Amino acid sequence: MNKLLIDSLSLMKGARPRVKDTPRPWSQEREEQMVLSAERLSEQAYITPPSDLDQLFDGNERIKIFSYGSLLSRESALKTLKPDVMETYRPALGFGVMRLFNHAVLPIHSERWGPMKRGNERAMLNLNLTGNFADITNGILIDVTKEELIELMKREFTYELVSIPVLGWKAAISKSEMNLEIAYTFYVKDSDQDILPVRGYAAAAKEGAAEFGADFLNLWLDTTFLFDRKTNFRRWELIHVEDGFSAPKAPEIDL
Numbered sequence: 001m002n003k004l005l006i007d008s009l010s011l012m013k014g015a016r017p018r019v020k021d022t023p024r025p026w027s028q029e030r031e032e033q034m035v036l037s038a039e040r041l042s043e044q045a046y047i048t049p050p051s052d053l054d055q056l057f058d059g060n061e062r063i064k065i066f067s068y069g070s071l072l073s074r075e076s077a078l079k080t081l082k083p084d085v086m087e088t089y090r091p092a093l094g095f096g097v098m099r100l101f102n103h104a105v106l107p108i109h110s111e112r113w114g115p116m117k118r119g120n121e122r123a124m125l126n127l128n129l130t131g132n133f134a135d136i137t138n139g140i141l142i143d144v145t146k147e148e149l150i151e152l153m154k155r156e157f158t159y160e161l162v163s164i165p166v167l168g169w170k171a172a173i174s175k176s177e178m179n180l181e182i183a184y185t186f187y188v189k190d191s192d193q194d195i196l197p198v199r200g201y202a203a204a205a206k207e208g209a210a211e212f213g214a215d216f217l218n219l220w221l222d223t224t225f226l227f228d229r230k231t232n233f234r235r236w237e238l239i240h241v242e243d244g245f246s247a248p249k250a251p252e253i254d255l
Contacts, residue, residue, distance in 0.1 A: 022222060025173045025215040031136075034172065037180045038095035038133040038165040044182045045096055046129050047163045053146050061145060064183035065152065066094050066166050068139030069125035070201055072208030072220075080155045081142065088143040091169035091212045094185060097127040099137045102191035102227040103158070105198070123195040123227065125205065127187040129162065138209070138219045141166060141183060159186035169216065193227050202233070 024031060038045075049056040057063060070076045077086065101123035127137065144152065153161075166183040170176075209220035221234035 022218040024219070030172075031134075034093070034136075034167060034178060034180070035095070035134045037167075037178050041165040041180055041182060042096075042133065045164055046131075049161050049163075049184060053149065057146055062088075062143040063149070064166065064181060065142050065144055065149070066092060066139050066164065066183040066185040067142070068094065068099055068127065068137055068185070069205050070208075071142075072140055072211075073204040074208065074211065076204055076208070077140075080151055082148065085142050085144055085148055088141070090141055091216055092139060092141040092183075093167045093169065093172055094127075094137045094139055094183075095165040095167070095180070096130060096133045096135060097137050097164055097185070097187075098130050098135050098229065099224045100126050100128055100191070100227060100229065101197045101202070101225070101233075102126050102128075102193070102195065103188045104192035104195050105158070120194060121196045121198055123192070123197050124201055125224070126159075126191060127164075127185060128191075128229075129164075129187065133165065136219075137223050138169070138216060139185075141168065156186045159188055161185070162187050169212070173215070191227065195227060197226070197233075197236075206233070 026034075071081075074086075074089075077089065081089070103124045103126035104122045105124055161184045163182050163184055165180045167178060167180045171178055206217070206220065210217040221237075222232055224233040225231060226233075226236055
């Protein structure tokens with residue numbers, strides 16, 4: 001396994017404001033406790049798995065995968081995930097990462113989510129490894145076997161795996177003990193500038209987030225940014241409200 005260097009651009013932009021357009025569904029004190037718990041797992045974070053997946057599982061039947069984009073849509077998830085995996089499907093938080101629309105895909109892939117209104121609507125979601133565990137992103141957790149992970153990797157073939165601290169959503173919003181764990185998530189090292197979200201893909205992820213309730217959706221809107229790392233999706237959507245967003249039927253094979 002290899003320990004990754006955190007994203008240098010995130011460090012250079014360390015003074016960027018953390019946008020909180022709506023109140024979090026937990027107290028500031030509880031968020032600080034979550035961040036401290038995530039920092040305690042820092043030595044296990046930002047590690048890429050071995051190429052031999054048997055070593056990754058190390059005798060365990062399943063490992064945890066954190067997803068933050070199109071898999072938030074149950075319709076999209078069901079295209080890849082088996083019923084037994086969907087039984088483990090639950091909302092969660094990831095720490096030390098920033099969700100960005102900065103992963104450029106070819107038009108042949110973006111157009112599967114519906115026609116583009118602008119030629120630069122080629123951005124899908126990605127995670128930047130910020131090194132700051134106060135950077136929180138929401139998504140879903142699933143437990144997968146090696147065979148199921150291989151199917152996911154085929155779906156997310158342009159991404160790589162990396163480890164991050166995670167916490168179940170129910171534990172975050174309750175007063176129960178916080179037991180953070182390590183899960184693997186998908187990310188892309190290289191990213192592009194001046195690209196806009198693939199509208200059907202973005203709408204599907206947003207609608208998937210809404211299925212977990214208003215608090216979960218608000219956090220998704222506040223912590224999903226465009227490539228500039230400043231404009232969150234809530235604000236961008238308000239600016240471009242005349243464009244409209246609708247989620248078409250999820251394609252048979254998603255990126």
